[in-house]
Amino acid sequence: MARLYPFLFVFLWSTGFIGAKFGLPFAEPLSFLLTRYGLVIALMTVIALATRAPWPKAPAQWVHIGVSGVLVHAVYLGGVFVAIKHGLPAGITALVVGTQPLLTALGAGWLLGEKVSARQWTGLILGFAGVGMVVSGKFGDAALGPMLIPALVALLGITAGTLYQKRFCARFDLRTGSVIQFVPTALLTAVAVALFEDYRIEWTGEFLFALGWLVLVLSLGAISLLNLLIRSGSAVNVASLFYLTPPTTALVAWAVFGEKLTSTAAIGMALAVAGVYLVARPAK
DSSP: OGGGHHHHHHHHHHHHHHHHHHHGGGBOHHHHHHHHHHHHHHHHHHHHHHTTOOOOSSHHHHHHHHHHHIIIIIIHHHHHHHHHHTTOOHHHHHHHHTTHHHHHHHHIIIIIOOOOOHHHHHHHHHHHHHHHHHHGGGOTTOOOGGGHHHHHHHHHHHHHHHHHHHHHOSOOOHHHHHHHHHHHHHHHHHHHHHHHOOOOBOOOHHHHHHHHHIIIIIIIIIHHHHHHHHHHSOHHHHHHGGGGHHHHHHHHHHHHHOOOOOHHHHHHHHHHHHHHHHHHSOOO
């Protein structure tokens, strides 16, 4: 089963853009996320208490797990949702965030002492080229400007969060760890909502579907898988999986929304898959 975790993670993580597309027309981005975080905290607290899951004993571990949660959830998700809500096309957002494996590879050697081989560097560059081809037809004529800022913040958040968690808190119970990660995330997001939003939500059927999907499938399913992958694999290998997110999202959008899938995008998907294979393939 462990061998299937990367593929399941990529599929579940890729549906995040689909959930955002369903829900964001009916809610402000940070208000949407704050509601999602509150539900996740409530559910995971009940699960942790019901199953008597162990809580960290050292205070430092609480801090490290909380910091990793703020980076991976508050900063990354907040940046992505704000960027999409303010008009940045999902394809460009995916491309910006898609540079994460390259940044992680640079940081892995410096912070974690991980060696990135020439084969892995080749795979990282090949994967980035593939992602660029997948989203190349989605740029349109949008004026980017300030809309890129939240996407860049999201990129730095997920990169720093992956490296930080791998170095300081790679192993923790997924039930109690999720609570510890999401509580400071919710608090920080609540402050941002109070400063910049009015907590506007239209409780339509589409919004409730998107909220349920993002809580149960993304926050509980995909995030748990991400934590497992960070625990068991190198930071570079885990980060390379994010190259597969834009191609998988394009496939899901094609199946669900009927979005056009070009031959260039298909070639890009193949390149992204090849790049991830080169990065993650065990050395002989």
